[in-house]
Amino acid sequence: MFKYTCLNPIADVGLNNLTDEYTKTDDFAEADAVLVRSAAMHDMELSDNLCAVARAGAGVNNIPLDKCADKGIVVFNTPGANANGVKELFVTGMLLAARDVVGGIEWAKENADNENISKDMEKAKKQFAGTELMGKKIGVIGLGAIGVLVANVANRMKMDVYGVDPFLSVNNALSLSRDVKIVKSYEEIYKNCDYITIHVPLLEDTKGMLNKEAFDKMKDGVVILNMARDTLVNDDDMKAALESGKVAKYVTDFPNPAVMKMPNVIATPHLGASTAESEDNCAVMAVDEIRNYMENGNIVNSVNYPNCDAGVCDTKGRITVCHKNVPAMLNRITNVFSEANINIAHMTNKSRGNYAYCIFDIDSESSADVADKLSAVDGVLKVRIIK
Ligand SMILES: NC(=O)c1ccc[n+]([C@@H]2O[C@H](COP(=O)([O-])OP(=O)(O)OC[C@H]3O[C@@H](n4cnc5c(N)ncnc54)[C@H](O)[C@@H]3O)[C@@H](O)[C@H]2O)c1
Ligand SMILES: O=C(O)[C@H](O)COP(=O)(O)O
DSSP states (O other): OOOESSSOOOOOHHHTSSSSTEESSSSSGGGGGGEEOOOOOSSOOTTTTTTEEESSSSSTTOOOOOOOHTTTEEEEOTTTTTHHHHHHHHHHHHHHHHHHHHHHHHHHHHHTOTTTTHHHHHHHHHGGOOOSSTTEEEEEEOOOOHHHHHHHHHHHOOOOOOOOTOOHHHHHHHHSTTTTTEOOOOHHHHHHHHEEEEEEOOOTTTTTTSSHHHHSSSSSTTEEEEOOOOOBOOHHHHHHHHHHHHHEEEEOOOOOOHHHHHHEEEEOOOTTTSSSHHHHHHHHHHHHHHHIIIOOOOOOOOOOOOBOOSSSOOEEEEEEEEEEEEHHHHHHHHHHHHHHHOOOEEEEEEETTTTTEEEEESSSSSOHHHHHHHTTTTTTTEEEEOO
């Protein structure tokens, strides 16, 4: 039996895939598994029984990844599951920036009782006019699940698309339209593009990357779109760039008090993934990941441990071990099996950065005694008996 908790509402279509083996608890401290969207977990006390956290979404900056890894808690996300939702909000944002659609709508509302609205609007509309997207240059920073969809849709809208991603994966490169120009430097995007949209994770390296230095290299009147995270943009520098007209419009899915006081901001309240389809996709994927890990010990789509998949166990027992990625660990761990006279029929070991993970399929039933001895090995972070 497993206990799970949801720190945010998670779509029923996913939760319904949890079997009778799972019971819901509202007590975070007793949960074996956690489902979360954007709830901030950094200050939460992580209990010893917590095994897995599944982020029903992409960004994991709300989760203490290393702290979890140190406690043998595997954190998952759901790559690509909400990418289409974000892409569609991006298109909305770009269209709202191209003409002052919002100003126009406000004008129409304000003139609700104006008998002469039909006549007056023909004079008023000039102030809301804009430009078309076709033929404009757009730069996409970050060509991951979302960036690829964004680049391709902009290409289909007949924009001239530039993309940059120093870690572009082969799969994402293959998914990009051949018309997208992949460039090597941000500078090529900055100097050429009329629209710049950012789709990278918030990391130490990316924090504040759209700052004065970057704005200074951009074209006058550039439109910036940020559907990724607020602090990718330096607020003070954005304020100055908007006030000077260097940036004509800032479209963001992450309003904050500073941003909301700036001119020419178009803000939505973190709506990128808030579609029925994205919420369902994320919930289904997150629950699958939790089930595969809790029931089989397999890791798929982790962001702090290596992916490691040994399928369904067909031997008498399966034990999994989260451990530090340091020399001699495998020796020390397998010695415990040898000393207990247990034959390892199949073993999978993968590492990622400072952490590693083993799945041992053994020819004997797993025992609490062996699990205790494994837990006592220096560098072992968590041991689970799967079967
Ligand atoms: N507004 C929303 O509701 C919403 C929804 C989903 C995701 N997001 C945000 O969007 C981000 C991207 O999501 P995704 O699904 O495309 O993730 P992803 O992991 O598929 O793609 C991220 C891409 O950014 C690239 N990257 C990393 N550092 C970079 C850098 N310094 N310069 C250029 N590229 C860099 C990576 O190589 C990767 O290809 C998430 O981390 C999240 O913060 C927001
Ligand atoms: O990173 C993400 O997936 C998005 O920011 C969506 O967040 P949400 O699930 O809280 O809407």
